[in-house]
Amino acid sequence: MTNEFPKPAPDITPDTKLFWEGTKNNELMLNKCVDCGFHRNPLTIAANICPGCGSRNHAEWVKASGKGKVHTFTTVHRTFHPAFEKELPYIIVIVELEEGPRFLANMREISSEEITRDMPVEVIFEKLTDDITLPQFKPVK
Amino acid sequence: MSKNECAIVGLGYTPQGKCPDWTVRELFLEASTNAISDAGMKTHDIDGVLVELCWTDPMTQCWTLQQDLGINETSMSANYDSMGASGGCKIQLAQWAIQAGICKNVLIAFVEKSATAPAVPYRGSPGATVAYGLHGAMHGIAMAAMRHKLLYGTTEDQLGEVAVTFRKHANMLPRAQMHAKPMTMEDHHNSRMISEPLRLFDCCLVSDGGRAAVVTSAERAKDCPKPPVYIMGYGQGHVKMDLVERNTLVDTGARLSGEHAFRTAGIKHKDINVLGLYDATTHNIITQLEEMGFCKRGEGAAFVEGGRLGLDGEFPTNTSGGMLSEDYLQGWTGIPEVVSQLRGDCGERQVKDAQIGLVTNMGGFIAFHSTLILRR
Numbered sequence A: 001m002t003n004e005f006p007k008p009a010p011d012i013t014p015d016t017k018l019f020w021e022g023t024k025n026n027e028l029m030l031n032k033c034v035d036c037g038f039h040r041n042p043l044t045i046a047a048n049i050c051p052g053c054g055s056r057n058h059a060e061w062v063k064a065s066g067k068g069k070v071h072t073f074t075t076v077h078r079t080f081h082p083a084f085e086k087e088l089p090y091i092i093v094i095v096e097l098e099e100g101p102r103f104l105a106n107m108r109e110i111s112s113e114e115i116t117r118d119m120p121v122e123v124i125f126e127k128l129t130d131d132i133t134l135p136q137f138k139p140v141k
Numbered sequence B: 001m002s003k004n005e006c007a008i009v010g011l012g013y014t015p016q017g018k019c020p021d022w023t024v025r026e027l028f029l030e031a032s033t034n035a036i037s038d039a040g041m042k043t044h045d046i047d048g049v050l051v052e053l054c055w056t057d058p059m060t061q062c063w064t065l066q067q068d069l070g071i072n073e074t075s076m077s078a079n080y081d082s083m084g085a086s087g088g089c090k091i092q093l094a095q096w097a098i099q100a101g102i103c104k105n106v107l108i109a110f111v112e113k114s115a116t117a118p119a120v121p122y123r124g125s126p127g128a129t130v131a132y133g134l135h136g137a138m139h140g141i142a143m144a145a146m147r148h149k150l151l152y153g154t155t156e157d158q159l160g161e162v163a164v165t166f167r168k169h170a171n172m173l174p175r176a177q178m179h180a181k182p183m184t185m186e187d188h189h190n191s192r193m194i195s196e197p198l199r200l201f202d203c204c205l206v207s208d209g210g211r212a213a214v215v216t217s218a219e220r221a222k223d224c225p226k227p228p229v230y231i232m233g234y235g236q237g238h239v240k241m242d243l244v245e246r247n248t249l250v251d252t253g254a255r256l257s258g259e260h261a262f263r264t265a266g267i268k269h270k271d272i273n274v275l276g277l278y279d280a281t282t283h284n285i286i287t288q289l290e291e292m293g294f295c296k297r298g299e300g301a302a303f304v305e306g307g308r309l310g311l312d313g314e315f316p317t318n319t320s321g322g323m324l325s326e327d328y329l330q331g332w333t334g335i336p337e338v339v340s341q342l343r344g345d346c347g348e349r350q351v352k353d354a355q356i357g358l359v360t361n362m363g364g365f366i367a368f369h370s371t372l373i374l375r376r
Ligand SMILES: [Zn+2]
Pocket: A033, A034, A035, A036, A037, A038, A050, A051, A052, A053, A054, A055
């Protein structure tokens, strides 16, 4: 079945390749500084520098617990991309992971009215294409 | 560097709203020639040109404008990019170039063409945000507004008060896009939800139009036909752009920007007679008031109640209607309006005895911020 408006997929770059390999195995991978232990979101911080201590040593890839809390969210009623029209309304959430960094994703299995500040959430994985599996979040039951 | 050494002496406008027959390049030229003649100058008096690129036509630049104006050489010519905050930043740069003795009269120009040009496809910031349906500034700002609501209980009535107040101002200004369209609180609450907690009437307009200004030294300003509006205080603050990398979603560059502006101006909040605050959404008004110290953190939503931002209020704000109700010309909605108030040119919507004004610009996912404190 072809989709006239496929959802936009994230670019896989040399810096994020291992992240997207991880999600295919249902693992949420973070970069951890080998010098100070600072965890960072591999999708927003360029690979080879630590915002915690400035170290240029290669970070190690570590698996996150997948647990965190809601920093904020929005429920989208007007989208600017046709691929998302049929999902309206959908929730975009920013989750603060136990390890420290924040992640942006969609929130599943809950309605807007039920979300509270700092509500505990956990990661789930949704296959988008053969190459990309997206981490998403749902409330901890 | 000290205050009041430079002044804004020229303002240039163009048709605004929907301008399908105008190119970006023509709008730049129209705004610029109008600002130069408002300053009582000739094109050859200009020796500095600062523009910000219009995404609809990024090939119109500082050099095309200089060439179109027939200016053989300038001492400063640049495209400046702190996104929506660029207007205030460019006026500061013009001031520094004049104070440094590099330039005499600097032209600053801006064009927006989002009403009648095809939208630029949204590519998102680095990372995967597009795959999650985050497409454009409103979704991002909505998450900041939601954080404010989660922390402080900001209500729909409080957001609505900002929208309704600014609309009343626009109803007094014929050039405003919403001039003929009054808005009640009920209208606000009935407008369709865009991205919770922001409704359509919490979000800025879409517009075409150009604006320009001329900055010169206080000494030369005395010979210009219009009352000079002096640059009294100035500041900038820029925080990380990516939403997930912020300290928190309610922190923008406004705190640092405001701190610099009040320090350089040497005045207190109560000395401000008129404000022009960047209103991409109603939420941005509330957080800027908090971050810039007009009230405490968490009290901004209550602060806007009771007509405090209205023409008869304690802090008349966005007296043209702002980007919510006049037009979306980014920083160039607010800057010319505050200058006009200080010139005493605002007619029906004139703030009585306006001596000192404050105007802010914001850019990106509300990450860039510039502030000007101006006096007549
Ligand atoms: Zn480190």
